[in-house]
Amino acid sequence: MIATLFGQAWHAMGANKLRTFLTMLGMVIGVFAVVLMMAIGQGAQETVKASIESMGSNMFIALSGSTTAGGVRMGGGAAPTLTVADADAIAELPGVQTVAPIHPGTVQVVYGSNNWGTAAYGTTPSYLDIRNWTVAEGFPFTDSDLRSATRVALLGQTVVNNLFGDEDPIGKTIRVRNNPFVVVGVLGVKGQSLDGRDQDDTILMPLTTAQRKVFGTQFQGSVRLINIQATSAEVMPAVEKSINLLLHQRHRIREGQDDDFSVRNLTAMANSAAETARIMSLLLGAIASVSLLVGGIGIMNIMLVSVTERTREIGIRMAIGARERDILLQFLMEAVIISIVGCFIGLLLGIGAALIVNKLFDIAVIISGSSVLTAFGVAAAVGIFFGFYPAKKAARLDPIEALRYQ
Structure with a gap:
């Protein structure tokens, strides 16, 4: 039919x-x-x-404060108000899984006849865990490199492409602000961030190396920002409150005074x-x-x-x-x-x-x-x-x- x-x-x-x-x-x-x-x-x-996944999950970022010079107020991160000790104290808070202090800057990197301007981050090995960032070739730097301020570096794929082309970068020596660095690893590809920034255009090095031999610091142990990862999304509001209270106490900020830091919930922005x-x-x-x-x-x-x-x-x-x-x-x-x-x-x-x-x-x-x-x-x-x-x-x-x- x-x-x-x-x-x-x-x-x-x-x-x-x-x-x-x-x-x-x-x-x-x-x-x-x-x-x-x-x-x-x-x-x-x-x-x-x-x-969002490339940023990492359940993340906060604590930024150091601003400075004022000649009536000109600089942006957040200009004043060295955060320290490695602050990061260690935050790591002890309930609900905090991992912490990575960061000292960033821009550098010109040289290899042979090639050079490339990129962003460099002095940080700790835990940074890779917070960012869910793998090492595609070679190996990451270690806590031993951090203690010794070793001149070793992890390169993003964009930096590798512009400096080495098809050449294997592992074990090669590059120059960062006239400092020789040995390339120990190549980071996995991340792609663009939510704001359109190329995350692979970067160099990672031990925090102590960046502080002592590349960028310098106004006082020992100061950092520009701290990445913080909570154990779960549910505890993030409580963790954010705890971070603010802790930094108020450590920086002796009285009621009514302006904060010399800021804490941003990156997961909320991503969501x-x-x-x-x-x-x-x-x-x-x-x-x-x-x-x-x-x-x-x-x-x-x-x-x-x-x-x-x-x-x-x-x-x-x-x-x-x-x-x-x-x-x-x-x-x-x-x-x-x-x-x-x-x-x-x-x-x-x-x-x-x-x-x-x-x-x-x-x-x-x-x-x-x-x-x-x-x-x-x-x-x-x-x-x-x-x-x-x-x-x-x-x-x-x-x-x-x-x-x-x-």
Whole structure:
């Protein structure tokens, strides 16, 4: 029976190919838009997710304070108000998993005839754990290097590409502000951060080496910032409060005085960016879904016209024994075929367009099975929903009146 209904529906649609094509076009455009927008939206979500994961989880950053010189107030981190001792004290707080003091700066790195300007971070081995950063080649520096202020360095992939090209950097000697450093490892690729900064354009070295031999410090043990990782997301509010109280006590900051430090919740900032990306993805999908609605209305309009034009045919079918259900299924089958074929074509065009966007504009796109099934299911549902009323109208025609229709 289904095969017969399918054959009848296909023959009826073939009788007016242009009308069928134009009706189907609404579904093609609708599904095309939904698939493309969902691919772009999910790609944006994954890009933000990858950036968040590259930062590390459950993270705070404590920044040293600002300075004022000649009436000019410098930004946060300008004054050496944080110390390694502060970091050690924070590490003892409940809910704190790992702490890494950092002394950053910019340097010009030289290897042979090549040189490259990059960001250098003097830090401790725990920095790699906080940032979830692997060493792709070689090995990380150790606590022994930290105690001895050894001139060793870990290079980001961007620095390696610009200094060494295809040459293996492990064991080679580079010069950082005229200090020879041995490259002991190459960091795994991180990519861009949420603010667009290239995280692979960096050098890591022992904190003591940076303090004593590269950047210098105004007093022993001072650092510009401290990375702090909490044990879980649930304890982060309590940990943030504890950090502020501890630093107030250690820096002898009385009530009413300005803080000489600031604590920022990087996870909250990252989650805000992730939520923005999620909302954008939903908005793109909702806007594209309007096209499906328009396509469904087009199907209903054309089917209503078809019912009117084929009133006499319906009367003849009923006169020779066709039941109300048979007429209903015939017209409903036509609507579903238009929907599903249009959906299939729209899927192919949407997937192709997403791949083209990825190639031409270097925009991350993700074509997931769930988005494809969702678009296909919604399109089929739209065809059934908007095709049901015309089919029901055709099925309820009075046979005698239908036969008289001219």
